[in-house]
Amino acid sequence: MAQIETTARMESTRTPMWSKLTRPQIFFPVLAIALLSFFVLLPLVVMVLASLRPIGTSVFEAGPFTLDGYSRAYDNLDMIKVLKNTLIFSTGAVGFGLPLAFMFAYFTERTDMPLRNAMYSLMFIPMSIPVFATALGWVLLLGPRAGTLNQYLRILFGLDTNQGPFNIFSMEGLIFVQALGLVPSMWLFLVSVLRNMDPSLEEAGGVSGASKFTVLRKVTLPLMRPGIGAVLIFFFIVSVESLELALAIGPTAGIQVLSTTIFYAINPEATGGIDYAIPAAFGMIGLGMGIIGIAFYMYLIRQSSKYAVVTGKGFRPKIVRLGKWRWVAIGLIFLYMTIKVVIPMTILVLTSFLKFYMPPVPQVWDSMMWTLANYEDLLSYRFFGRYFLNTIYVALGAATLTMILVSFFSWVVVRFPGKLTKMVNVLAFMPLAIPGVISSLAFFLMFIGTPFYGILPILVAAFVARYIAFGTRVMHSAQLQIHKELGEAAMVSGVGSLRTFWYIDLRLLIPAFMNGWLWVLTHAAKDFSVGLILASASSMMVGNVIFGLFSGGDFPSSAAMMTVLVAFNLSIVLAGRRWITKAVRG
Amino acid sequence: MKNLRMLFFGMVGLAVILLVAACGADATATPTAKPAAVAPAPTPTPSAFEQLVAEARASDHVVRMAMEGVPRELVERYEKIWEDKFGFPLILENEPGHTKREVPVKVAEAGAAGRGVVDYLISDIGNLPVTYDANLMRKPNWDALNEGFPILADLRANMPSWDNSLGEPLTDYCISENVAGWSFAYNTNNLTDEEVAGLAGASYDILTTPEWKDRVVWDARALGLYMFPFAPGWDQARLEDFAERLGANGLKLFPGGSNGVIQALIQGEGDIGVASVSVASRNIAQGAPIGVAFPEFVSTSWGVSCLPKFGVNNEAMADLMVAMYPIDMFYGSQDLGGSFRIFSEEADKFPMAGLFAAAGLTSKNLITARSPDEVALTGGYRAAAIAAMQKGIESQ
Numbered sequence: 013m014a015q016i017e018t019t020a021r022m023e024s025t026r027t028p029m030w031s032k033l034t035r036p037q038i039f040f041p042v043l044a045i046a047l048l049s050f051f052v053l054l055p056l057v058v059m060v061l062a063s064l065r066p067i068g069t070s071v072f073e074a075g076p077f078t079l080d081g082y083s084r085a086y087d088n089l090d091m092i093k094v095l096k097n098t099l100i101f102s103t104g105a106v107g108f109g110l111p112l113a114f115m116f117a118y119f120t121e122r123t124d125m126p127l128r129n130a131m132y133s134l135m136f137i138p139m140s141i142p143v144f145a146t147a148l149g150w151v152l153l154l155g156p157r158a159g160t161l162n163q164y165l166r167i168l169f170g171l172d173t174n175q176g177p178f179n180i181f182s183m184e185g186l187i188f189v190q191a192l193g194l195v196p197s198m199w200l201f202l203v204s205v206l207r208n209m210d211p212s213l214e215e216a217g218g219v220s221g222a223s224k225f226t227v228l229r230k231v232t233l234p235l236m237r238p239g240i241g242a243v244l245i246f247f248f249i250v251s252v253e254s255l256e257l258a259l260a261i262g263p264t265a266g267i268q269v270l271s272t273t274i275f276y277a278i279n280p281e282a283t284g285g286i287d288y289a290i291p292a293a294f295g296m297i298g299l300g301m302g303i304i305g306i307a308f309y310m311y312l313i314r315q316s317s318k319y320a321v322v323t324g325k326g327f328r329p330k331i332v333r334l335g336k337w338r339w340v341a342i343g344l345i346f347l348y349m350t351i352k353v354v355i356p357m358t359i360l361v362l363t364s365f366l367k368f369y370m371p372p373v374p375q376v377w378d379s380m381m382w383t384l385a386n387y388e389d390l391l392s393y394r395f396f397g398r399y400f401l402n403t404i405y406v407a408l409g410a411a412t413l414t415m416i417l418v419s420f421f422s423w424v425v426v427r428f429p430g431k432l433t434k435m436v437n438v439l440a441f442m443p444l445a446i447p448g449v450i451s452s453l454a455f456f457l458m459f460i461g462t463p464f465y466g467i468l469p470i471l472v473a474a475f476v477a478r479y480i481a482f483g484t485r486v487m488h489s490a491q492l493q494i495h496k497e498l499g500e501a502a503m504v505s506g507v508g509s510l511r512t513f514w515y516i517d518l519r520l521l522i523p524a525f526m527n528g529w530l531w532v533l534t535h536a537a538k539d540f541s542v543g544l545i546l547a548s549a550s551s552m553m554v555g556n557v558i559f560g561l562f563s564g565g566d567f568p569s570s571a572a573m574m575t576v577l578v579a580f581n582l583s584i585v586l587a588g589r590r591w592i593t594k595a596v597r598g
Numbered sequence: 599m600k601n602l603r604m605l606f607f608g609m610v611g612l613a614v615i616l617l618v619a620a621c622g623a624d625a626t627a628t629p630t631a632k633p634a635a636v637a638p639a640p641t642p643t644p645s646a647f648e649q650l651v652a653e654a655r656a657s658d659h660v661v662r663m664a665m666e667g668v669p670r671e672l673v674e675r676y677e678k679i680w681e682d683k684f685g686f687p688l689i690l691e692n693e694p695g696h697t698k699r700e701v702p703v704k705v706a707e708a709g710a711a712g713r714g715v716v717d718y719l720i721s722d723i724g725n726l727p728v729t730y731d732a733n734l735m736r737k738p739n740w741d742a743l744n745e746g747f748p749i750l751a752d753l754r755a756n757m758p759s760w761d762n763s764l765g766e767p768l769t770d771y772c773i774s775e776n777v778a779g780w781s782f783a784y785n786t787n788n789l790t791d792e793e794v795a796g797l798a799g800a801s802y803d804i805l806t807t808p809e810w811k812d813r814v815v816w817d818a819r820a821l822g823l824y825m826f827p828f829a830p831g832w833d834q835a836r837l838e839d840f841a842e843r844l845g846a847n848g849l850k851l852f853p854g855g856s857n858g859v860i861q862a863l864i865q866g867e868g869d870i871g872v873a874s875v876s877v878a879s880r881n882i883a884q885g886a887p888i889g890v891a892f893p894e895f896v897s898t899s900w901g902v903s904c905l906p907k908f909g910v911n912n913e914a915m916a917d918l919m920v921a922m923y924p925i926d927m928f929y930g931s932q933d934l935g936g937s938f939r940i941f942s943e944e945a946d947k948f949p950m951a952g953l954f955a956a957a958g959l960t961s962k963n964l965i966t967a968r969s970p971d972e973v974a975l976t977g978g979y980r981a982a983a984i985a986a987m988q989k990g991i992e993s994q
Contacts, residue, residue: 070710156850157812158866175812181850263818263853266988279700368864368886376866379787381885389670461711548704548715549662549693549910556694563854564667565861 036509041432044424047417048439051477055454056299056446062457063292070288070461081289085277095297097183098269101258102251104187105194106244112191113198114240116345118228120199121206123332125341133589134345138352139196140581142538142555145574147189147260148562149356152363152371154180160359160371167373181264190257192352194247201246205239215330224332241312245305246444252301253447255541256559270298271449271541278456278545288460291453298450306445357578364572386572403537403553403577405468410475411533415525417476418483422491423513443481451477452545466548474542479532486531490524491517523592530588537581646742650914655686657912661919662691663718664701667857669880672934679930680922688915696855698722698899702729705906709734714908717916720775720923722899723758723768723966724973729906731763735771736905736913738920747921756939758900758968768902775901775924776876776937777964779954780822780856782891783873785863788813789889797870797891798957802826805844805870812848815868817855820987822872824980825897828965828972834979838986845990860888874899875950880935890950892957898966901937 062070064077067084085091116135119125127134153161156179165177179185213235217227233240255271262272277291334341363369367381390396421440425433443451455474459465494517502512518525536542540555547556554577561570644652665673673690680688693716695701701716706728708715719729729735744750753773761767782797796804805814816823826837850867852858856874860881863871878890903924909916928937929947938948967973 152865155865155867157868259853264851266851266991279695280703367884368881369861370865376787379887460707461713463711463713465708465713466715547694549691552692552694560666560694563858565854565857565859566667566669567861567865 037428037430038432040420040424040509041428041430041436044421044436045432045439048421048436048480051417051473051480052439052442052446055451055458055477058458059292059295059299059450059454062288063296065289067287067289071457072461081287082293084287085290085293091297094268094270094273097267098252098271098301100183101186101190101254101267101269102248104183105190105251105254106247108187109191109194109198109247110240110244112348113195113243114202116195116199116348117202117206118232119341119345121203122232123334123338123341125334125338125345127342131345133586134349135196135199136534136585136589137582138193138349139200140534140538140585141353141357141578142256142540142574142581143189143193143254144256144260144540144555144558144562145360145578146192146352146356147257148567148570148574149360150180150185150189151260152359152369152567153355154178154185155371156181158371160373161355163371163373181261183265183267186257186261186265186267189261190251190254192348193257194250195348195352197250198243198247201243202236202239205236205243218330238312242309245309245312249302249305249444249447252298253449253541255449255544256555259544259559260562270294270301271447274298274449274453275544278453288457292457295450295453298447299445302445302447302450306441309444357575360571361575363568364575366568369567369571383568386568387576389569390572390576399552399554399557400580402468402547402551403555406471406475406543406551406553407533407537409469409472410479410536411529413472414476414479414483414532415487415529418480418487418528419491419518419521419525420513421480421484422487423517425488426491426494427509427513440484441481443477443479446477448478448539449541449545452542456545466546466551468551471542471546471551471553474546475532475536475539478542479535483528483532486524486528487521490521494520526588526592530585530592533588534581534585537577537584645745646739647746650739650742650746650917651684653914654912654918655684657915658689659687659915660689660691660911661717661915662693662910663716663720663919664695664697665690665692666695666697667855667877668692669884669934672880672931675931675934676923676927679927683922683926684918698725698901702726705729706732706734709906709908712908714906714910716906717909717911717913718919718923719904719906720901721904722778722901723968724899724976726768726772726902726904727970727973730768730771733762733764734907735762736907736909737770738905739914739917743917743921746918747925749925750921753924753939757902760970772902772904773920773924774939775903776928777939778899778901778937779875779892779896779950779964780872780898781875781878781896782870782893783856783860783863783878784870784889784891785866785868786887786889788866788869794889794891797893799892799894799959801894802840806840806847808847810847810870813869814844814847815850815852815859815862815871816844816987817859817872818851818853818984819855820980820983821855821859821874822897823983823987824976825965825967826983827975827979828967829895829897834982837979838982841983841986842990842993845987846993847990848994849987849991851987851991860886863888874937876935876937878935879937879950883933883935890953892954892959892963895963895965896954896959898964900966900968 058071061077063081064079065071065073066075066078066080069075116131120128120131151159153159156162156175159178159180162176162178165171166173169177171177180189214227214231217231218224222230252269253271254269255275258267258269258272259275262268274291274294277294280287280290362372364386365382365384367383367385370376370380372380418440421436425437425440446454452474455470455477456465459470464470498516498520502516503509507515538555540559543551543553543555544559547553554573558570558573558577561567561573677688677690693701693704695704698721702719702721702725704715705719709729709732719735721729740750750773754769757769757772757774759768762771782800784794784797786794793809804810820841823837823841826832826840827834850862852862852867854861856877859871859873860877862868863873864881864886875890878888881888882890901924903920905913905916905920932947932949938950938954967976
């Protein structure tokens with residue numbers, strides 16, 4: 013009898029707990045936290061643990077914990093120099109790219125520049141070109157002695173030297189190429205800041221007799237300060253994670269940054285042995301830099317409420333008439349496009365038709381060996397299809413899974429507000445603080461030595477972890493625009509929460525979903541770093557092959573494969589943009 | 599009714615045919631049913647080598663190995679040589695990573711978890727301990743391979759050897775694959791005849807003279823340099839002094855090992871450098887404006903052909919690769935450029951060995967780390983060389 017009572021009491025206490033957990037407002041946030049923990053927290057915990065393991069010990073092996081890994085990592089390297097290089101590179105790239113991006117965003121949103129509506133498609137062109145392609149192009153153009161452009165400049169100006177005048181293998185060269193790559197994404201962020209800003213203060217400035225430039229300097233820029241600050245910090249972190257560019261230019265320039273330090277630590281020479289604590293210890297520095305950056309970012313976001321630039325009333329910004337200068341404005345954008353896309357891609361395409369790369373200058377013109385073999389080789393190479401399929405699989409998988417997950421997270425955050433959803437929000441935001449090379453490193457450390465290492469789904473997961481923060485921002489804003497009433501009506505009609513999310517919310521969110529999907533797809537397809545850190549023979553992507561060919565000194569084959577990759581990316585982007593535009597209009 | 603009858607006879611006919619076929623099969627399958635006088639001669643037991651080949655033939659024919667920087671023509675040639683010899687295909691798969699420096703580490707990482715990343719491993723002796731000492735290598739089927747490749751015993755005997763952590767000699771696991779010498783490589787368009795003539799047997803110190811200022815390129819990871827202290831008259835101090843003077847003479851560093859150096863020379867970023875003979879000769883074979891000259895001594899990476907304990911695909915295919923790669927494939931791809939070995943019995947197989955001898959060099963002029971103790975020093979030498987080159991470059 014006593015036994016029955018005890019059991020009954022236990023069940024009576026257990027049932028409410030269970031029913032509590034199955035309530036949508038608990039169940040869905042907990043599920044979201046569990047998913048985010050796998051993608052964001054777990055790899056970081058593994059990295060921290062790895063940094064504390066003795067030499068030759070993997071994370072999951074039994075054994076003591078020690079701080080020796082940190083001394084092993086930092087004693088053998090001039091860490092101050094590496095950090096200094098990283099700071100100069102990242103600050104320089106953002107400092108050079110931001111004014112350009114702001115100028116282009118201002119032209120697009122606030123002036124009568126020609127073709128400004130086409131900018132949204134135009135800017136996706138440089139965005140879809142891998143930074144490695146731009147780097148390779150400029151290496152061929154501005155190599156100090158053999159660079160094509162340098163040689164023509166020496167001929168043109170009669171310079172009596174066989175070096176320069178420019179040297180891509182330098183910190184300036186690194187910053188130049190990185191900044192060119194940052195501009196389109198920065199532009200995208202700044203355009204949205206400008207569009208959401210109430211122009212009444214600017215108009216008041218204009219009415220008070222201030223010139224256009226004074227209004228820009230004294231009203232527009234201060235109003236945008238939090239937005240610009242946020243862009244600055246976000247892209248600083250993006251620059252810290254830049255790997256492929258630093259690998260292409262850094263060794264010759266004698267410049268080692270944090271990302272390359274991590275890469276070399278993951279790929280040690282056999283004589284150095286295996287020591288996972290070293291890359292993990294370097295990774296902790298990157299994580300620290302990211303966290304400091306994001307703390308500033310959060311501070312700026314909080315500050316932005318003071319500026320109250322977005323109001324509830326509808327507004328239409330006044331367009332600044334540029335007069336004759338409108339052609340200068342569009343000219344500057346085309347100049348950027350020429351430097352970022354046309355010139356490097358021209359030399360790449362040209363190189364792809366050469367047997368051996370030689371700069372196309374008069375003195376070697378006769379020795380140049382033109383060929384179609386690089387393309388024939390690609391098409392007949394039996395692994396080309398597999399590498400391409402791997403790339404498509406990973407890019408499609410990453411884009412689709414990321415957007416489904418972030419749609420779910422955003423839905424949870426908006427529909428079930430509470431303490432748990434605050435945690436969802438924080439976890440979904442965390443990847444912003446984690447440079448991509450660090451999250452890939454964390455996945456590497458988590459799966460090395462397990463049957464999952466090097467398989468395609470792990471590459472997909474690494475991309476998902478990287479783009480969760482971006483995707484959540486996109487879907488969260490869109491989700492806010494869907495009124496709760498729709499969901500409530502469905503619930504009243506007896507439709508479950510998940511079906512409501514699937515059949516109502518997700519369908520209404522399709523344009524935002526597709527925009528985010530396209531962004532992730534393009535970025536995953538053009539990214540080399542995740543593949544370089546995580547791929548094995550069965551999961552090699554096009555980026556691995558291009559980098560391998562480049563590292564192996566085979567510039568023509570590398571250029572041919574890059575040309576195909578760029579063509580593929582561009583066709584996806586342009587088709588995607590077209591489809592989205594039609595869908596939105598429809 | 600008629601149809602039913604036809605069906606019945608049809609079925610009976612089919613049953614008779616099946617019965618006859620079954621009896622016939624039984625008759626051939628049972629030798630005792632035949633008179634002893636006409637019994638077939640017993641099939642000879644296949645040799646160990648034939649068994650190995652039969653196992654390989656029955657597999658999916660895939661061998662995964664590291665082939666970074668190996669051009670497609672060469673991969674296809676290897677596969678053709680295999681098919682011509684055995685009559686069934688070989689499908690080579692490439693594992694990313696530097697063949698000799700990085701892939702042994704991957705093998706060790708995966709092997710610690712009982713997994714494989716490659717089926718067949720080409721490395722050099724200096725990079726082998728990470729897998730060899732961790733007992734992560736497998737002994738090839740020597741009995742079978744000796745039968746199929748008579749020169750194999752020489753290739754094992756000619757290799758420096760030492761014991762692993764289990765006290766077993768390296769020669770139980772590997773054979774010499776090549777002697778990857780790092781020679782002078784130069785752009786034939788940019789050097790005068792006098793300059794070329796002065797390179798054979800020359801001291802490396804010429805690269806630090808004003809004649810070669812701003813003309814020298816080198817691998818950013820100090821390819822070859824880290825072996826210099828093993829040369830007569832050299833030590834770490836001499837290495838650092840040389841590397842710093844080299845850096846101060848307008849040296850440019852490129853990633854990508856020998857391939858990177860050769861590409862820098864072809865495009866004219868430098869006129870001379872030090873690169874692997876095999877990479878240089880491969881480019882020469884394809885028509886690149888590259889020449890090779892052997893200096894006073896030649897640093898070498900002593901290439902070995904081995905098997906990891908844990909593979910990915912069929913073991914018999916990998917066993918055969920241990921011998922095929924350094925013998926048939928090595929000989930049969932020399933026209934596409936190749937490295938060499940300096941064993942007298944096969945000297946005529948390697949054009950580069952002739953060039954080496956023409957420079958008045960012998961095996962005494964080959965320098966390398968020949969013992970575990972010497973191998974242990976190379977990491978430090980490499981770091982010292984890189985630091986000294988950078989110091990020299992920054993001093994300009």
